[in-house]
Amino acid sequence: NVVHIAACVIDLLGKKKYLLHTTMPRNRTPAKKRRGKRGNPAGKGRPTPGRPNVNIDDVLVAAHHEMSSLNLEQAAKLYTSAASLLRMGQSPTLGIRQRHLLHVLEKLAEIKVGSGDQEGAMKHLTEALTVLEAEYSAGTNKDLFYFETKSTFVMYLGQLCSEEKALEAYQAGIQSLEMCIKLVEQQSADDDDMEEDTAAAAAAVMSTDDDDNENANTTNDKAPTNKQRLMEFKQQLSGAYCTAAELYLTDLCFADQAEQHCESLLQRALEIKDDTTNQPFLDALQTMASLRLSQQGKQHEAVGYMLQAFQGMQKGCDALASLVGLTTSKQKSDDDEEALELKEVEAASNLPEFEFRCQSAKLLLECAGLEETSTKDQDLCIQAAISILGSLLAQNDEVIEIWYLTGCAFCATTTASRGSKIDDSARYYLTRAMEMLMDTQKSVKEQQQYADDDEEDELEEQLEELACQIEDVQAKLDELGPGGDDDDEDEDGADEADEEANASAMEE
Numbered sequence: 001n002v003v004h005i006a007a008c009v010i011d012l013l014g015k016k017k018y019l020l021h022t023t024m025p026r027n028r029t030p031a032k033k034r035r036g037k038r039g040n041p042a043g044k045g046r047p048t049p050g051r052p053n054v055n056i057d058d059v060l061v062a063a064h065h066e067m068s069s070l071n072l073e074q075a076a077k078l079y080t081s082a083a084s085l086l087r088m089g090q091s092p093t094l095g096i097r098q099r100h101l102l103h104v105l106e107k108l109a110e111i112k113v114g115s116g117d118q119e120g121a122m123k124h125l126t127e128a129l130t131v132l133e134a135e136y137s138a139g140t141n142k143d144l145f146y147f148e149t150k151s152t153f154v155m156y157l158g159q160l161c162s163e164e165k166a167l168e169a170y171q172a173g174i175q176s177l178e179m180c181i182k183l184v185e186q187q188s189a190d191d192d193d194m195e196e197d198t199a200a201a202a203a204a205v206m207s208t209d210d211d212d213n214e215n216a217n218t219t220n221d222k223a224p225t226n227k228q229r230l231m232e233f234k235q236q237l238s239g240a241y242c243t244a245a246e247l248y249l250t251d252l253c254f255a256d257q258a259e260q261h262c263e264s265l266l267q268r269a270l271e272i273k274d275d276t277t278n279q280p281f282l283d284a285l286q287t288m289a290s291l292r293l294s295q296q297g298k299q300h301e302a303v304g305y306m307l308q309a310f311q312g313m314q315k316g317c318d319a320l321a322s323l324v325g326l327t328t329s330k331q332k333s334d335d336d337e338e339a340l341e342l343k344e345v346e347a348a349s350n351l352p353e354f355e356f357r358c359q360s361a362k363l364l365l366e367c368a369g370l371e372e373t374s375t376k377d378q379d380l381c382i383q384a385a386i387s388i389l390g391s392l393l394a395q396n397d398e399v400i401e402i403w404y405l406t407g408c409a410f411c412a413t414t415t416a417s418r419g420s421k422i423d424d425s426a427r428y429y430l431t432r433a434m435e436m437l438m439d440t441q442k443s444v445k446e447q448q449q450y451a452d453d454d455e456e457d458e459l460e461e462q463l464e465e466l467a468c469q470i471e472d473v474q475a476k477l478d479e480l481g482p483g484g485d486d487d488d489e490d491e492d493g494a495d496e497a498d499e500e501a502n503a504s505a506m507e508e
Helices: 003-013 016-023 056-068 071-088 094-114 118-135 144-160 165-207 209-220 224-245 256-270 281-291 300-309 314-324 345-349 352-368 374-393 400-411 420-448 453-480 487-507
Strands: none
Touching: 016 071, 056 071, 056 094, 071 094, 071 345, 094 118, 094 144, 118 144, 144 224, 165 224, 165 420, 224 256, 224 281, 256 281, 281 300, 281 352, 300 314, 300 352, 300 374, 314 345, 314 374, 374 400, 400 420, 400 453, 420 453
């Protein structure tokens, strides 16, 4: 029923002029307002005849349902209808209406980005910022909601811009996040004072009613504490500094004092510590490593930053990598009943995103290839890269680049620690990457037969890129040489590796 009502809204808005025309008395002048029995304008507060009374909450629920179902076209229509209704005043109070409109505009921006319409997304985000400022323009004190919401919108807007406009947006986001941290710290101090004043009374209440106390504890556990919020804002601020710094490595690399500005931003990011580890956040360490790799004479410093970053995610990466037989941890003993992935469930679930870890593996391999890197650090970097790549394969084994990078990691193993097993592993992952590239090439050629002119040019570019990748993989396989007496031996090894991975998964 909700979906049906919401769908009717779209049709209703399209017929708005017609409905107003047909419900207007034909023998009266529209400009003059008729008075009701109690002095109210005629029709004020009553639904227009023939026009259904639409509930904005129903529209939002229906839009969320379509969004969750990945029906983005229908979701966009419903959110657009909701935005129109909210602009016309369809909400109990002004504050609620504005909060609803902020949510709707953010969703519309997400849909626009997904469809490739960046200008449309920027338009919605700009309107959202205007609505937010208007809500707090009438002397209302700017609270945590204001600064948190503004930081979200301006950081999102910065990702859609470039160069100076992007930097300006990121700087606004940094300022808003700094205010969020300040407000939460102030609130935490106030709460601590209040807890000290009411400690005795709270203890008395807790001792008289255990059941109510359990319910209260359950409720408090669900809501984020000030400590958790503070941690979230610190991590976001560290990420904002890194995002702004990356501009000086890309769009603004030729700006005046770009290197100094980038260094300054990253030093600020490194000063923000994770309260649980008292170490900088991973994105700060990794971005600093990326900067060092681009600086002549300082490239060796990147090794330390990347190894420190890997320590922050080693447990989770090893837990997932053990599912596919790739891990830096020591092999478990026979009497160890729990698998590694079961012991480190929380660590595995808190790992950085797929793309971040993929970049981590690339930077570690780049560090391993530096002339200044010692043999010991080179092996550590390669082992760390293999563990990260193993976690990625466990998460998604259909990404060709991960198979290729894993093969490259085994190829990069130092001569002193290399053996036939290392070469076999390198050959296995590179061969799998080659098979996937060949399958992709075949699929693109089939699509090319039915493509129009525009699509054909795009597919031709893909084929050229695939040809270069195939050539690169083949060159590495040629360097390794043949892996055995015949092809069956390779297939048996691949099947055996698959069986080991399946056994680990079944054990979990």
